[in-house]
Amino acid sequence: MPTLAFQPESNRCPNCAEIIETDAILCRFCQHGLSPVYFRACPGCAEMVRKEATRCRYCQSELPEESSNFPKPRVLRKSESVSKHSVDSDLINERAKVLLSMIRQRDQVNIDESNTRQFIREIVTNDDSALTMMERGFLLQKILDEVFGFGPLGPLLRDPSVKDVYVYGPKQVHVFRSRTGFESTDVSFESDEHLQQVILRIFSQPGLSYSQDARVNTALLPNNSEVIVISPSEQDASGGTTLIIKTIG
Secondary structure, three states, X not given: OOOOOOOOOOOEOOOOOOEOOOXXXXXXXXXXXXXXXXXXXXXXXXXXXXXOOOEOOOOOOEOOOOOOOOOOOOOOOOOOOOOHHXXXXXXXXXXXXXXXXXXXXXXXXXXXXXXXXXXXXXXXXXXXXXXXXXXXXXXXXXXXXXXXXXXXXXXXXXXXXXXXXXXXXXXXXXXXXXXXXXXXXXXXXXXXXXXXXXXXXXXXXXXXXXXXXXXXXXXXXXXXXXXXXXXXXXXXXXXXOEEEEXXXX
């Protein structure tokens, strides 16, 4: 069974979050330019292009000669995320549902993890939808989160400023940040069944057990995060399942 993990790592691509070599200048998964020594941002579409290029290979606009006035590529800090307004979230979500259905219909999830990851990368790369390279990076990570990780909670758990996550049913997700305290988020699950799938995936790790009959289930993950699941009582069945993920230490 794949090991769930969400701790941020120093050698992750800031675009698609895949693990890359520390000194890489180009991400081998999403092909995103990483080093300002070799790449610059296109002023037309903001995609990364090589410094010597005269035309953007994404939007086909003419590129000015490099100068001090040319926009510098923006490198994301670990605590930052790409603005949700810079990507087509609806299209990403739509394609994720289609590709996830394809993966599950072929029973791809039940085979070797490395082969499954490679298969997912291939179908995302070859998907004929009108996604930019950045959006394909988000699509890839979204699918990997659904297959191997914490589903829609993945981006929150990779954010080092998030200390605890509180899920009160499929539509209410809150976080606790060390500096700002409790915050509501726009993250949600498709349904309580979707939430239950993620919970069962968490507890399917070696050494953990989950009882459908127990009102409260707890577990300690390998990264020392505590997971608490509280099932709704018969008197309050409409409240939905509560999932709490707390950082210890």
